[in-house]
Every structure is written in structure tokens, then in C-alpha cells.
Amino acid sequence: MEIDSQNPGGTGTGPIGNNPETGIAASGNGAQSVAEYQEKLKQTQVSRWESTSKSLRKDWQLYTFLILPILYLIIFQYLPMIGNVIAFRRFVPGGSMLGQDFVGLRYFEMFWNDRTFWRVFRNTFTIGGLTLLFNFPIPIIFALLLNEVKSVKFKRFVQTASYLPYFISMVIIAGMIMEMLSANGIINQMIAYFGGDTIIFLQRAEWFRTIYVASGVWQTTGWGAILYLAALTNIDPNLYEAAAIDGAGRLKQTWHVTIPGILPTIMTLLILNIGNFMNVGFEKVFLLYNPLTYETGDVISTYLYRIGLGSANFSYATAIGLAQAVVGFVLVMSANMLSRKLTNRSLW
Amino acid sequence: MHLNDTKGYKAFRIFNIITMIFIVVVTFVPFINIIAQSFSSERFITAGEVFLLPKGFNVETYRAVLSNQRFWIHYRNTIVYTVVGTGLAMFLTTLLAYVLAKPKTRLKGKGFWVGFSVFTMFFAGGIIPTYIVYNNTLNITNTMWSVVFPLALSIYNMLIMKAFFENLPPSLEEAASIDGMSTYGIFMKIVLPLSKPILATMTLFYAVAYWNAWFQAFMFLNDWTLFPVTLFLRNLISGATATGEAAAAEAGGAQIASNVRSVSMFLTVLPIILVYPFVQKYFVTGIMLGSVKE
Incomplete structure (x- = not known):
């Protein structure tokens, strides 16, 4: 880059091919300054390579750190x-991982015309949207409430307890959900206590999203609040005092001091959440759904898993997966760009 | 300060304490219910009478599951995968984080290598191509490596560690370098001893991830003797699969009883719950370090 800006005329000519001509041209009388210039140019063009190879030779041990992770x-x-x-x-089982013959967009047309695809697309969209709607703001509210707890010990206890579920395997989480929601589980015990009828929740399509989102809130609220709590402790206490002197009550202090204090954290996490919007957790859906709840529970990733590894339609499933990955990538990039424009904050 | 609190604020504080207690209760109830079921007799569970305390208290289910050979095979597999996987992951993560933490002036092409790594966070190969690579290209399905490799380098963890290395004072390394110490020597004798907190945190992150993983095993393994305990549990929970049925038969019932499921769940989650109170502060340190940018 630096080389180009110094000598716009030198574009495209490599340092090696240039050398002999330069030497001859420079031998003329009165062209000494040109020769010097050319010599200098040669040096700058070479210097980049030289500095890299010099750095490699001198510092080769550092570069060996890269080999295994990059591999x-x-x-x-x-x-x-x-x-x-x-x-x-077209992929043929047992054939090359790169497939046999080119079929163009056939598999993309296939899912475009696939009714089931649109069902799982809609479900992914709905579940992703509901997750964003609940799992994003609830940790903020939790952090704000926890911040108002005066006793340090009690505060730490609540915090520690609240993020335990985050470290539990999804298999256990799904197992606990199943035990709790079964006909004789504790939820139905409570319903029975209040005189209601037993509901077999996991076989009812209309309950799937509620179960998914509620268990997500249960599992991730505590962990999600950690970053906000850290941001809260970094707010200057003088700001609260100043606000109090100006006559602001607790609510006003929260609104004018606390919220602005954690706003950068909120923005960063919002970008991440929007970016991951379409990546509805495969594991939990896969563990909890069944043919009775496909109508609301089946999402893109579980659908492509079934048609790919279940029915061996590898190419078709890959087309769906690729489309989802591209959409996801575009979402992260756009969210990041939007945030940079609006708030001057971005992930990179 | 407290004297100036308004009535509304006092009411709020009481409400707030109650909310917090409610959150703690809600967090623990599912765990307590599982523990209660694990000590209860199946009769009371089926009748829907087990809530937070065991009914028909017995330890027979524990005896049955613990004397089940298969359960121990799975448990041992999980331990092996966790140890091997965590070791490999720590090796790869530390190497990459260390080299990427070096300034541009020392590491030529730093921007490219960071981009090369971070790109994989936002664009993944997808389930099917990954399966084909493991199965057809690398031929490692149905081996331990198909469970160990997928989690062996988390770029997210790497970035947390990189942030830690970037915050180490460069003067120590410079001094050692002037004294003629090689990069390997500096890394082993100066950087690693200084990085104990982050190494502990990352080891825990990876160990938990390996302990909890089941999907890789589900996708890549056919041989039940290789299954980790989480996959055994998944089969137990989702019912009538070969492993589950056999386990249930050995545990003394034709169908998998709730108490068998509860015992297996409890035994799987137990190591995490046991170490959790002691290590949770490291988890928090880890995520805080990761959030410190610049």
C-alpha cells in the first residue's frame, strides 16, 4: 500500500522484472537523480518482503505458534x-466430498418450492423473534433489580444461584423439562391442585414455543446479566449524588444515570443477539420436539438434519444450510454496520 | 441516605427482595424435584405425588444404576473425552491466542490471521458438509476423535485469552528477550506462569463444554461402547432405544422408569454441581476479561 502511494507509475511492475532496464536507463548522463530515485524505489519495494522474511527468520519461533491452530x-x-x-x-454417498456434477441452483429451487421449508422458516423466524423479545430484555431488568439489593452477601448468593443452569448440559435441561411437564410432573401437580385438567404439554403444538422460550429464560437470564452487572459497578457514584442533589428520585436516577451507563453494553449485546437471531438452538429443539409438535417446533436446522442425515438427501440439506448461513452472516454484518452508523459502537 | 428513602422506594425494596427469592426458588426447584424423584419409589412418581421431597424413600435405584456396567462405560468415556479434549483445546487455544496477541510490528499479517480465525465464528460449514468431511474425507467417525475435535478450538475463548495476553506488561518479555531467552522460553517460563487465572478459567470452560456435549457423539458415533454419558442419557430420556432399554432391563424394569432417569440425570450433573460453588468465580472472571476491549 505504502509503495503504491509513493510511486503511482510503478504499479504492476515487480521488483525483479524491473531491474535490468533500470540499470541501463540510469547509465545516461545527467540522469543520476533518476537512477537514485529508481534505486530508492527498488529498495522500498523490496523492503516489505525483506522485512517480512527478516521477521520470519529472526522470529520464526513465534510463527510456529500459528501452524497447528491454523491447520x-x-x-x-x-x-x-x-x-x-x-x-x-450432486453428492453421491461414498463419492467425492465435492460432489459429482454441477446442477446449478436446482436444490435452491427445490426448497423454494418446498412447503415444509416455509413452515420451518416461519417457525425459525417466530422462535428466534420470541427469544430475542424475552431473552434479551429480561437479563437487563434482572441486573437492574439485583443492583438495588443492598446486602452484598444476598446479592452474591442470588447471582451465583441464577447462573448455575447455564452450565448444565442441554440433555439434562431437556430431561428436567420433560419430567416437570409430564402428566405426573410438578406443573401438572400444581394445575391439579388448583383444580385444572392435566395437559400433556410436549405433545401439544400450541405449547412448544412457550416451553422453548420459558426454559431459555430460566437457563440464560443469570448468565446474561453478568455483563450488565459489571457495567453497573463501573458507573461513577458521584453521578448518583449529583442527580440526588438535583432532586432526582430513585426512579429518575435509574432513568438518567443507570440506563445511560449500561447503554453501550446493551447495544453490543443487542448486535450479537440480532446477529444470532436465525440460529435457533438446534439441540434444545431436537431434544424436545416430536412429530406432534413439528407444526410449531420444527426449525430450519432440525429439518435439514432430518432430510440430510435421516433421508440421505445431502445436497438438498446443504443448500438449505448454506442459505441459512448466508442469511445469518448478512444479518450479523448489517446489525454491526447499523450500530456503527447509529451509535458509533460496533463489534469490529 | 436511608432516612430520605420515600415510602414508594421502601415498598419497592421489599418487592425486590421477594422477587429475588422467587428467582432463586424457581432456579432450584427443577433440580430439587429431580433429586427427590431419584430417591422416591416409582409408584409415587407415577401417581404424581413427588414434589420437592422424596416419597417412599429408597436408594435402590442408585444401587441399580451404579451397579450397571454400561453406565460406568459411558461415564468413563465422558471422563476420557473431557480430559483429552480439554488438553487439546487448551494447547490450540493458548498457542493461537498468544501469537495473535502480538502487535502488528512483530507479527506480520496479523490482520489476516485474526480475520481468518474470527470469520469462522460468523460463518460455519454447516451440519451436512461437516459430517461428510468427518465421515468421508477424514474417516474419523466412530472414533473418539470425532467427539474431541469439533470442540477443540473455540474462537470465542481464544479471543478472551488474547485480551488477557494483550494486557500483560510487555516489559517482562522484552527484558527476557534482551537476556537472550528464546520465544519458546519466554512463553513457557514467563507468559504461562503469569497467566494462571486465565488458564484456569479456560480449562473450566472447555471441561464443562466437553462434559455436557452429546450431539457430536450422537451424529458421529455408532458403537455404544464409545457413547458418553450424556448420549446414554439422551437415549434414556427419549425412550425406547437399544441402550436405554438394556439399561432399564438391567436396572430391573421393563420400561425406563422416572426414577432411573432421575438418578442418571443427577449422577451426570453431579460433578458440575459439586465443583460449581468453588469455580464459579473463575467463570465470571473469564467473561469479564472477554468484555474488556481495546
Whole structure:
């Protein structure tokens, strides 16, 4: 970059191919300054390579740190990414991971015309939206309320207790949900106590989203509040005093001091959440749904898992997965760009 | 200060304490219910009479599950995967985080390497191509490696660690370098000893992730003797699968009883609950470090 700006005329000519001509041209009388200039140019063009190779030679040990992690990323992240080409090429089981012959957008047309695809698309959208609607603001409210607790010990106890569920395996979470919601589980015991009828929740499509979102709130609220609590402790106490002197009550102090204090954190996490909007957790849906709740519970990732590994339609499933990944990527990028424009804050 | 509190604020504080207690109760009830079921007899569970205390108290279910050979095979697998996986993950993560924490002036092409790593956070290969790579290209399905490799480098964890390394005072490394110490020497003798807190945090993050993982095993493993305990549990919960049925038969019932499920769940979650009170502060430290940018 630096080289180009110094010498716009030198674009495209490599340092090696340039050398002999330069030498001859420079031998003329009175062209000494030109020769010097060319020599200088040669040096700057070479210097970048030289500094890199010098740095490699001198500091080779540092660069060896890169080898294994980068190799890992190439094999386990980038190779599957390349494997996405089977969305455009027919994959034959046992054949090349890159597929057999090019079929263009056939698999994309296929899901565009697939009714089930639109059902799982709608479900993904709804579940993602509901998760954002509840799982995003509830930790903020929880952090604000916890911040008002005066006893440090009680505060720490509540906090520690609240993020325990975050560290529990999804299998256990699903198991507990099933036990609690079963016909003889504690929820139905409570319903019976108040004289209601037993509901087999996990077999009723209309309950799936509620179960998904509520258990998500139960599992992630405490953990989600950590960053807000950290931001809250960083607010200057003088601001509260100043507000109090100006006659602001507790509510006004919260509104004018606390909320602005944690707003940057809120923005950052909002970007992340919007970016992950379409990545509805595969594991929980997969563990909790069944054919009776496909209508509301089946999402893109579970659907493509079934048609891919269940029915061996590898290319078709890959096309759906690729489309989802691209949409997800665009969402993160747009959310980040929007945030940079609106609030001058972004993830990168 | 307290004297100036308005009546409304005092009412709010009482309401707030009650809300907090409610949150704690709601958090614990599902766990307590599982523990109560695990000590109850199946008869009372089916009748819907077990809430927070065991009914028909017995430890027979524990005896049955604990004497089940299969359960121990799965449990042992989980321990092996957790130890091997965490070791590998720590190795890869520490290397990458250390080198990427170096300034541009020392690491040529730093921007590219950071981008190369971070890109994988936002764009993944997808389930099907990943399966094909593991199964057809690498041929490691139905081996331990198909469970260990998928979680072996979390870029998110790497970034937290990178932030930690960036905050270490550079003068120590410079001094050692002037004294003629090699980069490897500096890394081993100076950087790692200074990084104990972050290494502890990351080890815990990875260990929990490996302990809890089940989906990789579900997707890549066919041989039940390789299953981790979480996958055994998944099969138990979702009912009539070979492993589940066999376990239930050995546990002394034709169908998988709620108390068998509860005992298995409790035994799987137990290590996490046991270490949790002691290590939770490290988790918090970890996420705080990650949030410190610049």
C-alpha cells in the first residue's frame, strides 16, 4: 500500500522484472537523480518482503505458534465450508466430498418450492423473534433489580444461584423439562391442585414455543446479566449524588444515570443477539420436539438434519444450510454496520 | 441516605427482595424435584405425588444404576473425552491466542490471521458438509476423535485469552528477550506462569463444554461402547432405544422408569454441581476479561 502511494507509475511492475532496464536507463548522463530515485524505489519495494522474511527468520519461533491452530481451522472449519459446494453439485454417498456434477441452483429451487421449508422458516423466524423479545430484555431488568439489593452477601448468593443452569448440559435441561411437564410432573401437580385438567404439554403444538422460550429464560437470564452487572459497578457514584442533589428520585436516577451507563453494553449485546437471531438452538429443539409438535417446533436446522442425515438427501440439506448461513452472516454484518452508523459502537 | 428513602422506594425494596427469592426458588426447584424423584419409589412418581421431597424413600435405584456396567462405560468415556479434549483445546487455544496477541510490528499479517480465525465464528460449514468431511474425507467417525475435535478450538475463548495476553506488561518479555531467552522460553517460563487465572478459567470452560456435549457423539458415533454419558442419557430420556432399554432391563424394569432417569440425570450433573460453588468465580472472571476491549 505504502509503495503504491509513493510511486503511482510503478504499479504492476515487480521488483525483479524491473531491474535490468533500470540499470541501463540510469547509465545516461545527467540522469543520476533518476537512477537514485529508481534505486530508492527498488529498495522500498523490496523492503516489505525483506522485512517480512527478516521477521520470519529472526522470529520464526513465534510463527510456529500459528501452524497447528491454523491447520486445525483449515481442516475442521474451512474444509466443511468448501464442502458447501455440494449445494450446487450432486453428492453421491461414498463419492467425492465435492460432489459429482454441477446442477446449478436446482436444490435452491427445490426448497423454494418446498412447503415444509416455509413452515420451518416461519417457525425459525417466530422462535428466534420470541427469544430475542424475552431473552434479551429480561437479563437487563434482572441486573437492574439485583443492583438495588443492598446486602452484598444476598446479592452474591442470588447471582451465583441464577447462573448455575447455564452450565448444565442441554440433555439434562431437556430431561428436567420433560419430567416437570409430564402428566405426573410438578406443573401438572400444581394445575391439579388448583383444580385444572392435566395437559400433556410436549405433545401439544400450541405449547412448544412457550416451553422453548420459558426454559431459555430460566437457563440464560443469570448468565446474561453478568455483563450488565459489571457495567453497573463501573458507573461513577458521584453521578448518583449529583442527580440526588438535583432532586432526582430513585426512579429518575435509574432513568438518567443507570440506563445511560449500561447503554453501550446493551447495544453490543443487542448486535450479537440480532446477529444470532436465525440460529435457533438446534439441540434444545431436537431434544424436545416430536412429530406432534413439528407444526410449531420444527426449525430450519432440525429439518435439514432430518432430510440430510435421516433421508440421505445431502445436497438438498446443504443448500438449505448454506442459505441459512448466508442469511445469518448478512444479518450479523448489517446489525454491526447499523450500530456503527447509529451509535458509533460496533463489534469490529 | 436511608432516612430520605420515600415510602414508594421502601415498598419497592421489599418487592425486590421477594422477587429475588422467587428467582432463586424457581432456579432450584427443577433440580430439587429431580433429586427427590431419584430417591422416591416409582409408584409415587407415577401417581404424581413427588414434589420437592422424596416419597417412599429408597436408594435402590442408585444401587441399580451404579451397579450397571454400561453406565460406568459411558461415564468413563465422558471422563476420557473431557480430559483429552480439554488438553487439546487448551494447547490450540493458548498457542493461537498468544501469537495473535502480538502487535502488528512483530507479527506480520496479523490482520489476516485474526480475520481468518474470527470469520469462522460468523460463518460455519454447516451440519451436512461437516459430517461428510468427518465421515468421508477424514474417516474419523466412530472414533473418539470425532467427539474431541469439533470442540477443540473455540474462537470465542481464544479471543478472551488474547485480551488477557494483550494486557500483560510487555516489559517482562522484552527484558527476557534482551537476556537472550528464546520465544519458546519466554512463553513457557514467563507468559504461562503469569497467566494462571486465565488458564484456569479456560480449562473450566472447555471441561464443562466437553462434559455436557452429546450431539457430536450422537451424529458421529455408532458403537455404544464409545457413547458418553450424556448420549446414554439422551437415549434414556427419549425412550425406547437399544441402550436405554438394556439399561432399564438391567436396572430391573421393563420400561425406563422416572426414577432411573432421575438418578442418571443427577449422577451426570453431579460433578458440575459439586465443583460449581468453588469455580464459579473463575467463570465470571473469564467473561469479564472477554468484555474488556481495546
